[in-house]
Amino acid sequence: MANNKIEIGFSSDAKKDPRRVVFVTKKTSAKVLGERGPEVMTYPHLLLREAIAFEILVIAMVVIALFWDAPLEQLANPLLTPNPAKAPWYFLGLQELLHFFPPFVAGILIPTLVVLALVVIPYFNVNVEGEALWSRYPSRNLRGVLVTTILVLAFLVFFDAWTIITPTAIVASVLICSYTGRQKTTGWQAALASKPLSWWIMTWFIAVSICLTVVGTFFRGPGWSWIWPWRPHVG
């Protein structure tokens, strides 16, 4: 009964049982925090800026809300399907995917993979330094990029998914342009050549998302056919 202390794995008496706090090998150097630079008080410097941002935001939104009415259509009617029936704009990229791929792939597999990819981004410790794609083994990396691009494009051509092919081809050609400009030190080609692979993948993802969303929102009419938004159509 005397000894009803909670037993833990190690002693909490640091003087008696010193524990290793950091372990420095030859390969890893101890991380040194850089100079943090000059600091200012949160109150008022940050809070004042936040307040100004809030005021500008509210004023702008009130002005827009005065003149731009939220749409309201007829009462919901399960018997009267509009053509096309569209989801909110942020899901129209997915709806555009549904046009090319089977529902399981477009509606479940791709969104799940995108969310998983976003979650694991910080845990992939590949290239933490943000090393440029062409800085080491440029010709080997170029070969890898070309093979991947051709495989992806072939896959997309097989599904006839040309609203994905277009942004993919554009990003791929800019990527290859940056290879030819990798020796330059100034200008846009040098800026692009300094980007790591992760930058290119994210840029490709954003380009495809924007293209799909814009096409789904403005350029799709009855039966998900192509329309020009400035031309009146029967619908």
Next chain:
Amino acid sequence: MATNVNALLESLRETKVWKSIFRRGPANSNRTRSLAVFGNLFLHWMPVKVREKALHVRVSYYLGSISFLLFLILSVTGILLMFYYHPAAPNAYRDMKDLQFVVSSGVFLRNLHRLAAHLMVFMVFAHMFHVFYRGGYKPPHEFNWVIGVKLLLVTLFLSYTGYLLPWDQLAFWAVTVGTNIISAMPVIGEKIRFLLLGGHIVGENALLRFYVLHVVILPLAACVLMGIHFWRVQKDGGLTLKAKDSDGK
């Protein structure tokens, strides 16, 4: 005039009542300015000092702040809209018509809520992409990035559940199209769709479920996640600054 107002404010801050409310006098020294932050329940998760460079517009474009401020606007307009709304079919639609023709500034209120909702989805995406390009997900910020992804999903669900509530053709068919996709999930797809809609079609039960999700469950989830998200920004050492931010330009 301005000096008179300032003098008045100054003397107000010296009063017993002011001190009893804010637990401090005027914030005229760094000690009392620190107190203004960590002595305030709503601000205590913030750092007392921030790096000067982190305040530059180009570092963040205030995208995260704007997303949060939009959430505040949505909470206020949303609560006001709740006073005029019945989550039942077809009353919900009649309430929309009441907002249009009976309630003072009803249309404005709905416009503001809808605008802020769409803007918030856009801003949260913009915030995420901006943080990615700045490398804000790198150690020690890994887990805060994951919380950010969760917040993105909650934002999307919030916006999507709200989309059904007007109960017009636009709302009904947008949700029908969206929830049909869930059925494509093998084995459990139909069951999840049934759970979400409270039936096999988008009907009154679906409206009630979406309403409860929209006004209680998802906002609570968002608040908890935002609390952790903002607090972690401070704990993980503030915004990620790049070497070129030190040019001071």
